[in-house]
Amino acid sequence: MKDSKSIISHLVQQPSMKKYEQVRCYDRLLSLLPKSFTSMIRFVYTKNDTLFFVLNHPCAKMEFNYKRNLIKSLLKEVHTHFPECACLHVKEVQAFVTNQKSEEEALIVSANSEIFYAEQATGSFETLCEDEKLRSLFEAIKETIAKNRTC
Helix, strand or coil, X not given: CCCHHHHHHHHHCCHHHHHHHHHHHHHHHHHHCCHHHXXXXXXXXXXXXXXXXXXXXXXXXXXXXXXXXXXXXXXXXXXXXXXXXXXXXXXXXXXEECCCCCHHHHXXXXXXXXXXXXXXXXXXXXXXXXXXXXXHHHHHHHHHHXXXXXX
């Protein structure tokens, strides 16, 4: 009977799972990088034989420039130790900083925007207006204040 590792490796070798295999190789590469650097990486992808690192801060770009040779050497190590990662075909390594907020950050910002305050007004004022339309508007305001005050 086959164990789970052999079943997963067999499934990953299918042509339809090529992207999944690339993601696993990216994860292996990121696991070899220093933790302080990987915390600044949003995601990694390949396009036209170039490995792109999408970073979340401009300081991370500077650190990436210092660690570019380390990343290239780690890519060679990944190819030698994990033959299934030969699918990457990376010739160049680039990085850029994105200005778009992630989905989690957008949810946090939208959740904090709904702030409700307790009604401070009491609605106890006299309507000294002689015009009937204005008097009815003031009475409607009083009712709204009273209704919001009880909530």
